[in-house]
Amino acid sequence: MSAKRHLLIVYHSQTGSTRQMADAVIRGARHPDIDGVEVRVVDPLDAGADDLLWADGLILGTPENFGYMSGALKYFLDRVYYPCLEKVDGKPYALFVRAGNDGTGAVNSIQRILKGLALKQVQEPVLVVGEFEDSRLAECEELGMTMAAGLAAGVF
Numbered sequence: 001m002s003a004k005r006h007l008l009i010v011y012h013s014q015t016g017s018t019r020q021m022a023d024a025v026i027r028g029a030r031h032p033d034i035d036g037v038e039v040r041v042v043d044p045l046d047a048g049a050d051d052l053l054w055a056d057g058l059i060l061g062t063p064e065n066f067g068y069m070s071g072a073l074k075y076f077l078d079r080v081y082y083p084c085l086e087k088v089d090g091k092p093y094a095l096f097v098r099a100g101n102d103g104t105g106a107v108n109s110i111q112r113i114l115k116g117l118a119l120k121q122v123q124e125p126v127l128v129v130g131e132f133e134d135s136r137l138a139e140c141e142e143l144g145m146t147m148a149a150g151l152a153a154g155v156f
Ligand SMILES: Cc1cc2nc3c(=O)[nH]c(=O)nc-3n(C[C@H](O)[C@H](O)[C@H](O)COP(=O)(O)O)c2cc1C
Pocket: 012, 013, 014, 015, 016, 017, 018, 019, 062, 063, 064, 065, 066, 067, 068, 098, 099, 100, 101, 102, 103
């Protein structure tokens, strides 16, 4: 039997809206039809370089706060950046972001840092702005499923 591929999901939510998205992403990533992928979900305040080095793929989620990713997610990236530099090149990643009226600052700030780490964005970010339509949860589920299925199939 071949070794499992590893998918790390790190997200932060202060008032629960990003958590709704995360729950859908995790449901997709753990879809029963996908074999051979271990999904690890870690709070950004607890996650560290060992988690990112373990991962074959990464999904990050955050609300936009003050035009940037949340402080908790930034704290995760602050701590893993140098220990993981040149050790995670080419690993695939995807993002989901919840915002009141914008979201681009959160998306851009994460993309800039992950570009520095040489991670490769393999899907368009799911960005939910304003009113939360439940239909957007299907996109979140698909984001998780696509990443896990891609890892399982060796596409990424
Ligand atoms: C401190 C703070 C700063 C925020 N800054 C922004 C912002 O810069 N742009 C924006 O679109 N929404 C902003 N929001 C709105 C949040 O992104 C939005 O309420 C989101 O749904 C919160 O996600 P959560 O429920 O997962 O914490 C801010 C909210 C808070 C609490």
